[in-house]
Amino acid sequence: MSLPSPWRADFPAFAAFTASAQTYLDSAATAQKPQAVLDALLGYYLEGAANVHRAQHAPGERATLAFEGTRRKVAQWLNADSPEEIVFTRGSTEGLNLLAYGLEHLFVEGDEIAVSALEHHANLLPWQQLARRRNLKLVVLPLDAAGDIDLEQADALIGPRTRLLAVSQLSNVLGRWQPLAPLLALARAQDALTVVDGAQGVVHGRHDLQALGCDFYVFSGHKLYAPDGCGVLYGRRRALAQLRHWQFGGEMVQYVDYHEARFRPPPLGFEAGTPAIAATVGLGAALDYLGAQDEQAIVAHEAALHQRLLAGLARFDGLHLLSESHTAMASFVVEGVHNADLSHLLSEQGIAVRAGQHCAMPLLRRLGMPGAIRVSLGLYNDGDDLERFFAAFHHALELLR
Ligand SMILES: Cc1ncc(COP(=O)(O)O)c(C=O)c1O
The missing domain is CATH 3.90.1150.10 (Aspartate Aminotransferase, domain 1)
Known part of the structure; x- marks a missing residue:
């Protein structure tokens, strides 16, 4: 057969x-791209590249429409409440670093961040380094014999000092879905923020983030049959409101003077500089392709x-x-x-x-x-x-x- x-x-x-x-x-490292995604990439360039959000000309408007179209598609794909909860990044790694810097102001010495023993470096190092910068305690949730985050031990380790929980939805090494719902409930009971690394999980099936109830969720386009160089940070409106601006530059500002500036709200306030326009348009095409299967x-x-x-x-x-x-x-x-x-x-x-x-x-x-x-x-x-x-x-x- x-x-x-x-x-x-x-x-x-x-x-x-x-x-x-x-x-x-080796698709868990990166996936191949369907013709529909290649067509979208080429189509964007063949029709004429233009920057998004800034140009008052037709090519710029076309690029902006396609780019913002992907934001709507991602919001729908994840069942986000609104496209405004979708921040474009270069990938999961950038999304997690954005969080670790943008949430830094919420932590005081002695606070705890809980991660698990199976995290990809991308969901460990940003928190480890934040813990070192702020004198926080990084708590590592152990695994059970099957390779899942041990809920009993998590229950004992997630406590009143836990300010944030960051865990993978699906392990890139063990290939096991993690018990997210009870873990997130443990964190929520302590009023801790919750971050889900969806880099592997997003590839398998569709996930309803409102039902899951996490504060933040990241993924990379390239594992989801879309181009590399683009990714997504989903943040619940309430959670995004706590995020401070991290990268500074063009397009994320409302007002700038030499010694002060006012920044845009999410999502654009977290998308400094020219984004990966073609790749993001390609991500929209990948979702269209997958959605049609x-x-x-x-x-x-x-x-x-x-x-x-x-x-x-x-x-x-x-x-x-x-x-x-x-x-x-x-x-x-x-x-x-x-x-x-x-x-x-x-x-x-x-x-x-x-x-x-x-x-x-x-x-x-x-x-x-x-x-x-x-x-x-x-x-x-x-x-x-x-x-x-x-x-x-x-x-x-x-x-x-
Ligand atoms: C579970 C997990 N998290 C994060 C990442 C990082 O993704 P990227 O390198 O696309 O930022 C990967 C990539 O392999 C992963 O498997």
Whole structure:
């Protein structure tokens, strides 16, 4: 059974991968783009690039309409209350740094920030550095045996000094959905702000942020089949109102004199300088593309790929999965084999997987591993991709053991 992907033909990169004998299994790092996104990018440039929000000419108006159109689409996609709750960033990393600087004034010495033991560096370092700047305590919520944030321990650790909780929705290493609802409830009970790193979670299904009830949510366009260089910070109106301006420059101001200035309210007040206009227009096209697909069919296809990946991996002796993943990915180590050697031999055979510490060095250290291999799949992968991977994997292990 070949398990074809009905969406593969929409992604021209796969023709190039086939021509160069490459098998792409690294979508959790970045995803390929559908033709609709490439068309939107090219279309923006072919029709004439122009800056947004400032020009009183037709090309500028067209660019602004397309750019603001994406804001509305993102707001709808996330079920935000209003497009004004959508701030465009360069990606999740920038969104989280914006928060760590923009909320800094709310903290006093001794306050606590809670993160989890599985965070990507992007959702650890901004808070770690804020804690160091302000003499705060960074509380690290431990994981249970399955690889989820342990709710009992979280209950004990989130307390009256907790001013902010920042956690991932879906782990980029373990591929497990985190128990966000009860975690957010614990933080809310202490009047703490809540930040959700949706970099991985946003790719799988649609999430209703009003129902989730977080204060802030970040994601990157490039993992959601959109161009790189663009991303989103969602902030509930009430939460955004607490955010101080971080980057300063053109377009985020209402009034400027040499020694003072007045800044715009969100979202534009947090979008200093020329944004990633083409990429953001491309993000709108990616949402249009995804929205036009049969969501249940995507879920079913990814689940079938996931099962096949797990079944295939189970046939290899000495292979240990880091977790029982929930999405179409698997991170694993092989006894007696270094992940770097393995990924090198896979790469020599045209198989693109991720190896190493996955920007979660403390987690890997806690798991007692120097690194792991991660196979992550997108809606465009098919059964043949997996067969090529298994054959190459088998060959690599024969050479290494
Ligand atoms: C869970 C998680 N958070 C944050 C990021 C950072 O995203 P970006 O590099 O696009 O800013 C990633 C990227 O891999 C991620 O997987």
